[in-house]
Amino acid sequence: MKDAAKGRFLIGTALNEAQIRGLDTAGVRVVREHFNAIVAENCMKSQPIHPQRDRYNFDAPDRLVAFGEQNGITVTGHTLIWHSQLPRWFVYNDDGTLRSAEELKAIMKEHISTVVGRYKGRIKGWDVVNEAIMEDGSYRRSPFYEILGEEFIPLAFQYAHEADPDAELYYNDYNMWAEGKRNTVVRLIGELRERGLRIDAVGMQSHMGMNHPDFAEYEKSIEAFAAAGVKVMVTEFDMSALPTSYVGADLAGGGIDPARAMNPYPDSLPAEAYEAWHKRMEQALEIMLRHSDDITRVTFWGVSDSDSWLNNFPVRGRTDYALTFDRGHRAKPIVARFIEMCREIPADKK
Ligand code: XIL
Numbered sequence: 001m002k003d004a005a006k007g008r009f010l011i012g013t014a015l016n017e018a019q020i021r022g023l024d025t026a027g028v029r030v031v032r033e034h035f036n037a038i039v040a041e042n043c044m045k046s047q048p049i050h051p052q053r054d055r056y057n058f059d060a061p062d063r064l065v066a067f068g069e070q071n072g073i074t075v076t077g078h079t080l081i082w083h084s085q086l087p088r089w090f091v092y093n094d095d096g097t098l099r100s101a102e103e104l105k106a107i108m109k110e111h112i113s114t115v116v117g118r119y120k121g122r123i124k125g126w127d128v129v130n131e132a133i134m135e136d137g138s139y140r141r142s143p144f145y146e147i148l149g150e151e152f153i154p155l156a157f158q159y160a161h162e163a164d165p166d167a168e169l170y171y172n173d174y175n176m177w178a179e180g181k182r183n184t185v186v187r188l189i190g191e192l193r194e195r196g197l198r199i200d201a202v203g204m205q206s207h208m209g210m211n212h213p214d215f216a217e218y219e220k221s222i223e224a225f226a227a228a229g230v231k232v233m234v235t236e237f238d239m240s241a242l243p244t245s246y247v248g249a250d251l252a253g254g255g256i257d258p259a260r261a262m263n264p265y266p267d268s269l270p271a272e273a274y275e276a277w278h279k280r281m282e283q284a285l286e287i288m289l290r291h292s293d294d295i296t297r298v299t300f301w302g303v304s305d306s307d308s309w310l311n312n313f314p315v316r317g318r319t320d321y322a323l324t325f326d327r328g329h330r331a332k333p334i335v336a337r338f339i340e341m342c343r344e345i346p347a348d349k350k
Helices: 025-034 059-070 101-118 143-163 179-194 215-227 248-253 258-262 271-290 333-344
Strands: 010-015 037-040 074-081 125-130 168-173 201-204 231-239 295-300
Touching: 010 025, 010 074, 037 059, 037 295, 059 074, 074 101, 074 143, 074 168, 074 295, 101 143, 125 143, 143 168, 143 179, 168 179, 168 231, 179 215, 201 215, 215 231, 215 271, 231 271, 271 295, 271 333
Parallel strands: 010 037, 010 295, 037 074, 074 125, 125 168, 168 201, 201 231, 231 295
Antiparallel strands: none
């Protein structure tokens, strides 16, 4: 995949603990063969990397960065400021009250300069802020927002830039096809730039499913971000083949086992469901290839289907089929199709 996409965008994947430690040898083989970009699925988030105020865990992140360097793979950092997988001490005092604005700023600065500074010159770019904006365009009521208001975002970008002036800086979020979110992100890009702050790209997570997103809206967002003057990155691409929601009572009333309804393919994906999945993957990849003048990286959220977080989200213990390599690390037909599409589909020239 990475060779086929050369000159268009990097092809990335997220590495889990077993891959970072080299225990998942089959997974690591696939990474070397098909991907030229990596990101940590978890180990660089604030909770795992900075569990206590005076303690950092750099073991796994150091290995990930070294693996990238040894294999000529671009490494990006995920993520500096996020309300989830965030240690409590970061935003709360011991008595459970929110930290003061001054204290939070000092903690953010210390965290960002330590983490970014450690990998200065070795990590190409950072997801500086993750998931700060809601679909309706309002700001998420996270502790960061409660304490600092919208200001926490420019501050995070400023601290990251100070720690590594050469690193690219990204704003990353999910459901980027939502109009309200799109508009606020465009406004945010303008506000950061007006203050002379660096922002290089917007990361569109791109967790997709059989009924979302509406591809026309997804494409509109790519175009809106590009028009705002930044690059676009597809940062956490996957395509769930499973139903996203159901009304338990209706199913029970209809004599359908709700557990089975939510986990319909525990053994394998039937041909018809696979074809529907393949078709949506093709549509998504086609859009990305057409926009490859603006898109600089397409990263899948995991290597093989067995690694995917979607096996446990939004419902625990399911069997999903969201990635391009199956549970036996075999390339699905979408991989060959993607390679073909790289030859067939020209980029829309701006
Ligand atoms: C997920 C990981 O894949 C899981 O292993 C973890 O338990 C929870 O986080 N948005 C993000 C990612 O930005 O960091 C999340 O990753 C998926 C949603």
